[in-house]
Amino acid sequence: VAKYAGRNRFNYFTKDMQEAAQARMHLANDLRIAVAAGQFRVYYQPIVEMSSGQIYKAEALIRWQHPVRGMVSPAEFIPLAEETGLIVPIGEWVFRQAVQQVVQWRRKFHRSFQISVNKSPVQFRHAESLSWPEYLEQQHVSGDSIIVEITEGLLLDAEVEVNKKLLRFRDAGIQVAIDDFGTGYSSLSYLKEFDIDYLKIDQSFVRNLGPGTSDLALCEAIIVMAHKLGFKVIAEGVETSTQHELLAAAGCDYGQGYLYSRPLPPEEFERQLAGKL
Numbered sequence: 001v002a003k004y005a006g007r008n009r010f011n012y013f014t015k016d017m018q019e020a021a022q023a024r025m026h027l028a029n030d031l032r033i034a035v036a037a038g039q040f041r042v043y044y045q046p047i048v049e050m051s052s053g054q055i056y057k058a059e060a061l062i063r064w065q066h067p068v069r070g071m072v073s074p075a076e077f078i079p080l081a082e083e084t085g086l087i088v089p090i091g092e093w094v095f096r097q098a099v100q101q102v103v104q105w106r107r108k109f110h111r112s113f114q115i116s117v118n119k120s121p122v123q124f125r126h127a128e129s130l131s132w133p134e135y136l137e138q139q140h141v142s143g144d145s146i147i148v149e150i151t152e153g154l155l156l157d158a159e160v161e162v163n164k165k166l167l168r169f170r171d172a173g174i175q176v177a178i179d180d181f182g183t184g185y186s187s188l189s190y191l192k193e194f195d196i197d198y199l200k201i202d203q204s205f206v207r208n209l210g211p212g213t214s215d216l217a218l219c220e221a222i223i224v225m226a227h228k229l230g231f232k233v234i235a236e237g238v239e240t241s242t243q244h245e246l247l248a249a250a251g252c253d254y255g256q257g258y259l260y261s262r263p264l265p266p267e268e269f270e271r272q273l274a275g276k277l
């Protein structure tokens, strides 16, 4: 009986794996047409200045309205888009949307408004038809309207080509944020070698924040270190006023999270935030 059950389990296991692989292939195919089919949207989540409550920045976050599956989470399709290289055209589309949006919001809300855009290492290592600095110049949009969010891994591996690209971003006035700070690598040496503007403290340090917790000690230490190095700090995943209070008391510059607002479609972002900008 045991042997039989074992063999059966094995069969189910491979069948599951096969189905999973097939599902991914289907999803990759759907992903291939999604840009042209207009299934993506860019949502915007406010980044709030903790001392004043003012909002001069927002992060662009892609959303996929799949015709059959409904909303597919970026956590599910971004890794697939990276593996298939589709992140290059998708990322370019998000960036261009964000540029058009920031132009509008600079006119409408605040002349120093900025939109923060995620850029995966795959995008950095791939040649684009038009680089971000080139596109901004072509559109007559000043580089300081965009923040690029990169991960620690990109700077640690630091290939020459990636380095050069980042320097051109800096020259164009684009600001640089390290996303998910604290989760990637233990080495901090890249922090002194690159011109960085923001550290985004990962949500995993914010989630269980409370008085006397080791997470609070880590956040405080990150904030002190960042300020000494001349960076500003953005805390991700702020959901409660306790988290907000503790981070603000620790000198954290900006907060982002459901406490302030979920990511919103642009029309709703304008409606909800018109009063606070």
Ligand code: C2E
Pocket (backbone or CB within 6 Å): 045, 060, 061, 062, 073, 074, 075, 078, 087, 091, 094, 118, 119, 120, 149, 179, 180, 203, 236, 237, 238, 239, 256, 257, 258, 259, 263
């Ligand atoms: P991320 O860049 O770290 O973005 C922050 C994520 O945290 C977003 O998830 C956001 O919706 C979520 N979030 C914000 N506030 C809270 C909160 O208070 N609580 C919790 N639990 N979550 C919160 P989202 O939109 O699902 O995106 C997931 C990841 O997908 C992003 O993480 C980013 O790595 C990637 N991604 C999203 N859009 C793009 C894009 O346009 N290009 C690239 N390359 N990656 C993207």
Ligand code: MG
Pocket (backbone or CB within 6 Å): 059, 118, 149, 179
């Ligand atoms: Mg991000």
Ligand code: MG
Pocket (backbone or CB within 6 Å): 179, 180, 200, 202, 236
């Ligand atoms: Mg993040």
Ligand code: MG
Pocket (backbone or CB within 6 Å): 180
């Ligand atoms: Mg994250």
